[in-house]
Amino acid sequence: MIRCGGITVSFHPFFVILMMTSVLTGHFLELLALFSIVFIHEMGHVMAARLFGIKVLSVELLPFGGVAIMEEAGDITAVREMVVALAGPLQNILLVAASLLLHTAGWWDGPFLNYFITSNVLIALFNLLPILPLDGGKVCQALCSIVLPYHATLIWSYRISLVFSVLVVVYSVLPLLFAVGGLQLNLLLIGLFLLYSNIVDYRNIPYRFLRFLMNRDQRFAKHLLTGSLAQPIIAERTQPLDHILRLFRREKYHFIYVMNPRGHIVAVVPEQRVISSFLQGGSGA
Secondary structure: OEEEOOEEEEEOHHHHHHHHHHHHHOOHHHHHHHHHHHHHHHHHHHHHHHHOOOOEEEEEEEOOEEEEEEOOOOOOOHHHHHHHHHHHHHHHHHHHHHHHHHHHOOOOOOHHHHHHHHHHHHHHHHHOOOOOOOHHHHHHHHHHHHHOOHHHHHHHHHHHHHHHHHHHHHHHHHHHHOOOOOOOHHHHHHHHHHHHHHHHHHHOHHHHHHHHHHOHHHHHHHHHHHOOOOEEEEEEOOOEHHHHHOOOOOOOOEEEEEEOOOOOEEEEEEHHHHHHHHHOOOOEO
16 A cells, blocks of 8 residues: 555555566566556546546556545536546557657567557456446446436446446356367456446445435535526325435436326425435435
8 A cells, every 4th residue: 555646545456466476477577567557547537536626535456447436526527527437548548659659769669568558458448348447337327327317327337337247257258168268367357356346336226326315415506506407306295205316317406396186286395305304214205
């Protein structure tokens, strides 16, 4: 664990195992290059987050990238979240471009150049897979939040992550099944790690949704400052509160129009009142 620019940088056990293996097999230089690539990749996320005023608490490095732990920001838009996510693979593209320029100038050549370029390309492409917590998964989740309520966004983004995690595991064992090569052990371990973490996170969706609701005060404050139009939600008086809350969208502020059986509006309730009632154990609108 190290400190860099006020951020705690730690190594995932997978990365530590890879470091020990590289020392034993004489590939320490390749590991050093991999560490530099992953570190620069994560610093891309950090710089983009700071550009939008998001505080980065820590960074954990993995062999295929890393995870930047950021402060909960209920008012960050989907577009900004995508920019932060794509800032990592962008660093890999820039590193490839820089290495090709050095090669063109005649300052860098040989097998290590090919390794450096290939590593950047593979890390960028792998991180663009729609699997959380990879960059592609975050982009996928942000895109879902534009067209779906936030509860549905959580469900579908994790379902997509689970499907693609399984595909990574299957792809890693295909050469062995068809007798065209050996087991891709590193890819299998990464796939199993992603599959397990997404199964755990899928089960924790109710807790993530609760955090979303508890951070909605920032959305109300932004609504007041900008004077933006609220999005209406039509509800019956007997409709459970959790059903209403699951219709909330990430970047919208809501007024709930309560209707009686004859279709007349009997009350207009701001979203924070519904959230407060739900947190206090209420059940109906």
